[in-house]
Amino acid sequence: MQDKTTQATRQAARNNRSRAVSADLIAVVIAVTNGEPRVLTIGHADALPSGPFELGHRSLQSGLRAWVERQTGHPLGYIEQLYTFADRDRTGDERVQISISYLGLTREEQTERSPTHGWRGWYDYFPWEDHRAGVPPILPAILMPRLLAWADEAEDMNLRHNRRQRVAYAFGLDDRDWNEELVLQRYELLYEAALVAEAARGRDNGSPLSVPGRPMIADHRRILATGIARLRTKIKYRPVVFELMPPAFTLLQLQRTVEALAGRLVHKQNFRRLIEQQDLVEETGETMSDTGGRPAKRFRFRQTVLAERTVAGTKLPLSRA
Amino acid sequence: MQDKTTQATRQAARNNRSRAVSADLIAVVIAVTNGEPRVLTIGHADALPSGPFELGHRSLQSGLRAWVERQTGHPLGYIEQLYTFADRDRTGDERVQISISYLGLTREEQTERSPTHGWRGWYDYFPWEDHRAGVPPILPAILMPRLLAWADEAEDMNLRHNRRQRVAYAFGLDDRDWNEELVLQRYELLYEAALVAEAARGRDNGSPLSVPGRPMIADHRRILATGIARLRTKIKYRPVVFELMPPAFTLLQLQRTVEALAGRLVHKQNFRRLIEQQDLVEETGETMSDTGGRPAKRFRFRQTVLAERTVAGTKLPLSRA
DNA sequence: TCAGTTATACTCAAATAGAGCATAATAGGG
DNA sequence: CCCTATTATGCTCTATTTGAGTATAACTGA
Structure with missing residues (x-):
């Protein structure tokens, strides 16, 4: 069924010339804690978790998960691909390095301090973005x-x-x-x-x-910028914020998370209107009386929306003020 | 400046385990001719142009351009990355195959028929999409x-x-x-x-x-679907349609192109309103009296909008009817 | 009980989007 | 030359959506 041109092409993919390639997986892992967006780093907070794609990995995604867990102990939830780029390896040999970057969203667990990795506020790297x-x-x-x-x-x-x-x-x-x-x-x-x-x-x-x-090694800060940009874009049309939220939360907490990511404030009443009219959340029945003021209802994300609309839409009001 | 954890990581990227990787570049090249969206294919219209990323290539993009030109003689204009995926090579050896796919937009030149490549209406592959x-x-x-x-x-x-x-x-x-x-x-x-x-x-x-x-080899039809989806999304917020247009065109021609891509019709008057109020085009001064009816003004894309707003916005009215 | 603070319900106006009507300017056929 | 078909183009109207603000409600702590 396959014709010759095609066979020839696919054959070429396997011959010598393309051998000198290695592939790195790089992760931009984000969490929002106490109203601050944070990124998972290794080293002196100057590198993103990363490692080579190996034969043992079943897929790119699973390879990435393995590296992040090995380097930081942190399991990953939601991940999506960011961008792939190639660099001639700077160390001199003829190898070509392909880097495949991913965006991951989780919640920062109450983990111990570690010398080999840590969470860092992303505005440390981009103070002009807040x-x-x-x-x-x-x-x-x-x-x-x-x-x-x-x-x-x-x-x-x-x-x-x-x-x-x-x-x-x-x-x-x-x-x-x-x-x-x-x-x-x-x-x-x-x-x-x-x-x-x-x-x-x-x-x-x-x-x-x-x-x-704060700078990072190689082009890691650039990759982080790519991840932030993607996330800021995506929260406006996909319900991804909820990956960053605890199981139950108040609407204000949700709002603060969105604001932390977007780096700008949101009109409170309109925010509620939008969230509610889209049926993204449902009340848990409980109520929170934390920071003074009238107690807030707690909500949970309606997991079913992911099934209903695999590519669900979400809108967020980002005011200009 | 680099710390040891990082160095170790990057070192690992160069050692043996990651050697067995080869990278393929795959192109979804689109043009719109006579109101039909078409895709550049090779073989019996059942494969997308593709080839291995080689040492000689300066970058992924230039490698892709080289392959498409070699296989089809067609030079590429605008291209953007689509997605990267990995497959265990099905031919049995231990090699892992990474495929990096791109979306390219051009205009179909008045080229000769060729046995090794050709343009094919994309609705041949997805008849349910029109x-x-x-x-x-x-x-x-x-x-x-x-x-x-x-x-x-x-x-x-x-x-x-x-x-x-x-x-x-x-x-x-x-x-x-x-x-x-x-x-x-x-x-x-x-x-x-x-x-x-x-x-x-x-x-x-x-x-x-x-x-x-019509089916394609391997997962090429899936990649084509990815490209179509991306393009249908993108025309709504970036002025990419113009990559598919001749230097001068009427608003109806522009509309037909959009409709061909979206696979649905557009409200004519609202379409004009949107295009004009966004200052995307300017009159050439000429007028076209082609298909009966009142002659239409010809427009050209205001190239400056690309400079003004590197990430310019464009909106298109896609009516529900 | 009062002040401070957050939650929540509504209202209002501006901007946008979806549709349709009306008129203009051509070509081609009686 | 007039009439018809056809496309271009200008405008109007209405329903939604969005941005912003007002008014209450329900707590905590002094």
């Missing part, structure tokens, strides 16, 4: 002036104009709104403008400007 | 009865219920709307229910039911 308490001072004070200076230092007029527009768009300048999804674009601009530590590595320019945000 | 002329007869006549029968043949009550719900959701039964984005979910249901030819391959069940849609 707009819950208004625009972070670092933006107008440091980043924007430097970004604009970088844009203006371009010789070519078109390049200058292009840089300015990209900055304005990514950082919501002029009359534009801040778009919390553009995490990756912002990181890349900062990288291009050499305003993150990673940018200095390859080069020999000796200007170690004090530069914001 | 709802432009109403619900395709194949759905009520063949697929729905068989799908429901498949759901009911489950022993377990919960499984039965779950199957029914998935079918109802994916195919828009009862009061639900048809959701054109669920291409992959529908294909997977049909696969599970053994209603596509590919499903019979691994098994020895000898019931070669007449089954709809």
Whole structure:
């Protein structure tokens, strides 16, 4: 049934030339604890869990789960693929390295401190991304002036104009709104403008400007940015937030989690309206009287919505204020 | 700066265990010609262009471009990554095969017929996906009865219920709307229910039911479904349709292209309203008097929107009728 | 009992989306 | 030249959806 062209192609896939490939699995594992989004790291909080895809692994996903558990002891729940990229291995040999990155969502267990891994607030890496308490001072004070200076230092007029527009768009300048999804674009601009530590590595320019945000090894911070961007996009149309919630929760807790992820505040009443009218949750019957004020009903996620609509829709109101 | 845990991890990536990996690049290349979406195929229109990622390739993308050009002579414009998956190589050796799939958008050049490749309407592979002329007869006549029968043949009550719900959701039964984005979910249901030819391959069940849609080798039809789903989703929030358009076009031509992709019709006046108010296009000044009726203005895509908003938004009105 | 705080129910207006009507500008056939 | 068919284009109208604000309700702690 298979024809010759096809056979030839598939045959080629098995011959020598493609042998020098190794595949790494890299995990961006997120939890939200006490209203802060956190990422699972290893080393000195400067690396994401990762390891090679091996013959023993039944699938990419199971290989990833195995690595994360081995390195951090933390079992993974929900995971989804982020992106695959290839790098010529920098250590000199002819090997080509393929990295397949995943986004994982869990809840941070009451685990012991460990020297080999830990949870770290993601805004440590991206301090300019948290707009819950208004625009972070670092933006107008440091980043924007430097970004604009970088844009203006371009010789070519078109390049200058292009840089300015990209900055304005990514950082919501002029009359534009801040778009919390553009995490990756912002990181890349900062990288291009050499305003993150990673940018200095390859080069020999000796200007170690004090530069914001904790760096990571290799391109791990970039991968983290990709994961954050994906998550910020996805919570708006899929019920993934619930992967980060305990079995029962109040609507305010749910709201705080969404706000933590989005890095911006939400209109409380509208948030409730949207959640309720979508039938995403049901009351447990209990009520919580924790932080002063009227006790809140507790809810649980209606697991059935996952069955009903495998690709269910969820909407979240992210106000502009 | 790097700590030991990390070094050890990255070291592991280079040792023996991960050596037996080869990476394939697979392309879903789409064009829209005469109001029909078409996919670039090789062989007897039963395979997607693909080939191994090799040392000579500068990047995954350039490797993909090289393979597509070599196999089809067709240069690629816009491409984006779709998904990466791994299979144990079925030919018996211990090799693990990683496939990285891409979506490419171009325009079909006035090329010669070729025995080794060609363009094929994508609805040949998914006849149930074209709802432009109403619900395709194949759905009520063949697929729905068989799908429901498949759901009911489950022993377990919960499984039965779950199957029914998935079918109802994916195919828009009862009061639900048809959701054109669920291409992959529908294909997977049909696969599970053994209603596509590919499903019979691994098994020895000898019931070669007449089954709809042209099959492809391996999992290529599944990859194509992934690409179609991605494209149908993406045209709603990114200005990617224009990659498929000639330099100048009328609004109706643009509309027909969108309809071809979405597999459903669009409200003409609202379509224009949306396109125009988003400043996506500008008049060329010319006018077309082709198919009877009042001549239409010709437009071109405002290339600057790509610069203005690297991740620009686009909205399209997909009516329910 | 009062002040502070959160929960929850509603109301209102602006923006968006879905549909339909009306008019304009062509080609082609009596 | 007039009439008909056909597509282009401009506008109106209504139902929804979204963003925001007001008004109560139900607790805790002083």
